[in-house]
Amino acid sequence: MDLRRIILARYVLILAFVLVFSLMVAGRIVYIQLTTSEKWDEKLETLENKTEVIYGDRGNICSTNGRVLATSIPFYEIRFDLAAPGVAEVFNEQVGTLAAELVKVFPDRSEWQFKTQLKKAYQNKERYHLVHPRKVNFDELKRIEKFPIFERGAYRGGFIAEQEYVRFTPHGNLAYRTIGMMNKGAYGGMLGSIGISGVEGQFEGYLRGEEGLAVRQNLSGRWVNISTIEPENGNDVITTIDIYLQDVVESALRKQLESSEAEYGTAILMEVETGKVRAISNLTRQNGAYAETYNWAFGHQGSNEPGSTFKLISLMIALDEAKVDTSDVYDIEDGKWKIYDRTIYDSDYGYGEHGKKTVKEIFELSSNVGIAKIIDTHYGDRPRDFIDRLYNLGLNRPLGLGFRGEAEPWVKYPTDKNWWGTSLAYIAHGYEVNLSPLHVLAFYNAVANNGKMMKPMFVEEVRAGGRSMKKFKPEVLHNSICSDETVSKLQALLEGVVENGTARRLQSKLYTFAGKTGTAKIMDTELGYAHRRYRASFAGYFPVDNPKYSCIVVISDPKGSFYGGTVAGPVFRDIADCVYTTDLSLDIAQNTNKNEQHKLPIVMNGAADKTLNIFRELGIDYSGNAEKADWVVVNENARVEPKTVKRNVMPDVLGMGATDAIYLIEKSGMKSKLKGVGKVREQFPLPGAACREGQLVYLDLG
Numbered sequence: 001m002d003l004r005r006i007i008l009a010r011y012v013l014i015l016a017f018v019l020v021f022s023l024m025v026a027g028r029i030v031y032i033q034l035t036t037s038e039k040w041d042e043k044l045e046t047l048e049n050k051t052e053v054i055y056g057d058r059g060n061i062c063s064t065n066g067r068v069l070a071t072s073i074p075f076y077e078i079r080f081d082l083a084a085p086g087v088a089e090v091f092n093e094q095v096g097t098l099a100a101e102l103v104k105v106f107p108d109r110s111e112w113q114f115k116t117q118l119k120k121a122y123q124n125k126e127r128y129h130l131v132h133p134r135k136v137n138f139d140e141l142k143r144i145e146k147f148p149i150f151e152r153g154a155y156r157g158g159f160i161a162e163q164e165y166v167r168f169t170p171h172g173n174l175a176y177r178t179i180g181m182m183n184k185g186a187y188g189g190m191l192g193s194i195g196i197s198g199v200e201g202q203f204e205g206y207l208r209g210e211e212g213l214a215v216r217q218n219l220s221g222r223w224v225n226i227s228t229i230e231p232e233n234g235n236d237v238i239t240t241i242d243i244y245l246q247d248v249v250e251s252a253l254r255k256q257l258e259s260s261e262a263e264y265g266t267a268i269l270m271e272v273e274t275g276k277v278r279a280i281s282n283l284t285r286q287n288g289a290y291a292e293t294y295n296w297a298f299g300h301q302g303s304n305e306p307g308s309t310f311k312l313i314s315l316m317i318a319l320d321e322a323k324v325d326t327s328d329v330y331d332i333e334d335g336k337w338k339i340y341d342r343t344i345y346d347s348d349y350g351y352g353e354h355g356k357k358t359v360k361e362i363f364e365l366s367s368n369v370g371i372a373k374i375i376d377t378h379y380g381d382r383p384r385d386f387i388d389r390l391y392n393l394g395l396n397r398p399l400g401l402g403f404r405g406e407a408e409p410w411v412k413y414p415t416d417k418n419w420w421g422t423s424l425a426y427i428a429h430g431y432e433v434n435l436s437p438l439h440v441l442a443f444y445n446a447v448a449n450n451g452k453m454m455k456p457m458f459v460e461e462v463r464a465g466g467r468s469m470k471k472f473k474p475e476v477l478h479n480s481i482c483s484d485e486t487v488s489k490l491q492a493l494l495e496g497v498v499e500n501g502t503a504r505r506l507q508s509k510l511y512t513f514a515g516k517t518g519t520a521k522i523m524d525t526e527l528g529y530a531h532r533r534y535r536a537s538f539a540g541y542f543p544v545d546n547p548k549y550s551c552i553v554v555i556s557d558p559k560g561s562f563y564g565g566t567v568a569g570p571v572f573r574d575i576a577d578c579v580y581t582t583d584l585s586l587d588i589a590q591n592t593n594k595n596e597q598h599k600l601p602i603v604m605n606g607a608a609d610k611t612l613n614i615f616r617e618l619g620i621d622y623s624g625n626a627e628k629a630d631w632v633v634v635n636e637n638a639r640v641e642p643k644t645v646k647r648n649v650m651p652d653v654l655g656m657g658a659t660d661a662i663y664l665i666e667k668s669g670m671k672s673k674l675k676g677v678g679k680v681r682e683q684f685p686l687p688g689a690a691c692r693e694g695q696l697v698y699l700d701l702g
Helices: 003-035 037-050 087-105 111-123 138-144 150-157 198-202 204-208 243-260 307-320 359-364 368-379 383-392 423-428 437-448 484-499 568-582 608-618 658-667
Strands: 051-054 068-080 159-168 182-184 193-195 212-219 222-229 236-239 264-271 277-286 289-291 329-331 336-339 342-345 356-358 459-464 467-471 476-478 514-521 534-542 549-556 631-634 640-642 671-675 680-684 696-701
Touching (some): 068 138, 087 111, 087 138, 087 150, 150 159, 193 204, 243 277, 243 289, 243 549, 243 568, 264 437, 264 568, 307 359, 307 368, 307 383, 307 437, 307 484, 307 514, 329 359, 342 368, 356 359, 359 368, 368 383, 368 423, 383 423, 437 534, 437 549, 484 514, 534 568, 658 671, 658 680, 658 696
Parallel strands (some): 671 696
Antiparallel strands (some): 051 212, 182 193, 212 222, 236 459, 264 277, 264 549, 329 356, 336 342, 459 467, 514 534, 631 640, 680 696
């Protein structure tokens, strides 16, 4: 046999072996699928049942000054394995005592109810009986663990405590709609609790972290999770919100809403140079009280006809294209002007000063007729030129905030089917166009910022384990909305409104501000505008010489007075007053001489009588309304405000000395544990949390 045949024979032999082996494997696969599939399905099901996804701690959402706005706190669901070995030994003897102890933690049920419930579950040998639907905190868990039967543990006493992290906002409803909401079971429950709105939703990927994997194993009668893949904790998100300014804005808005019994209101405070939103409040009337239930600042339902605050945008276009100047004169007649089949009225028609007015006076008086005439005169035969400028400013597009539910603005275009001969005149003074309050504020902020339009900014940074992971920089939407000359004229117009126009009663002796009032009729789907429902607004900035903050206030359907200058304007003024008196960076030359300023001695928050006595002894003038208060808060400008202490709510002792802090906590029936010296800089549980008698409060002084 030659070499060629030997090689060929070996090749055939190898090929035959491979073929036979492959057939054996294929046959085995077919055998397994046809004869033992149920067996493997059972094993797979068992493995899946014993495998569980575990989650790391969700990251915190914090204010720009480090205060926690949203955090996750562990709570526990109490369950009872009534078929556990050992329960039968003591159940009949101790069930009554257990029921009596449970009433102390869950007072909404009687001892008899608990006893009946537990006996029924015992008869049915329930292995995962829910003792009470309310989840308990860690302190309550430790108490419950010592109750009769439960004290015997999981195996002999059937005690089961299922831990779950619950999202908690320490400052209550402050900026709640912007912080966002969580939803358990979203997307079919596959992802657990996830953020569905606000910062919680937009930054879900950062806050959530990475899931891990655990296998459930039975150890001495108790099922426990053994981690196989450790989860990664979520990152902290640092917002632009200043917690003090947020409190100022919400308090001012709430006060006016309650006074006017309005439908809803929103107020936004923005940093001019950066576009950082330092405070945002959205309050809706429900059952006579106001709460953050919808984001009117930039949500879909908050996008409405802005009314007179839009007049600044209209004049910007006409001024920038040199169609008019502020000294040009127009006849506003008697405050009434008929255009085609419709009539435009001024708010003071029938009693105000009318006739021939300059553009500056028309704007200061907020004349609907004047603004409509100006725009119709110069753009009536070419409305596209006017609308195109609005589109170029981006007023027909969302701001791109990244939040779910951001409003889609609407600006009618001349080619639209519902464009009428009167549309341009009505758009000119703020109708037939829908903008969110935040969109309007972005424009006013650009005027304050010498023409540079900034994108509203809500988040500054993402931190992982205390270290910066990602920083967000201010974003410019338009480097210049118009020429420098036009910006200067717009600024002068806004100053004129406060000095001589519809906001002249809002002037302050301490500082100057600029802005525009707005009063828009609310469109009704059935009645149109033929009813007395209005939306009052005020948009502006302060201080005039070197603007630091811009602000808009919108109040819908106030009862009684409904003008922007008398309803929304005072809220703007209250906000500006508080910001000015506390922000030392607002350097207003006309107020004080820097060389004559004196630094206030450090005064702690605490008992009102002691604090006020210190001011009197040192001869220091103070402001505020705290003469009848028991406890006060003091800022660096000697403004003293009352501190409210509510029953069954954890008191805020931050900034207090040790003596006052201990007294207030013990007066509330709790105990305190101190660390350090000086003023209280941290406390746990956090202020505003639910509290109970005998609870331990940890205080960190520094």
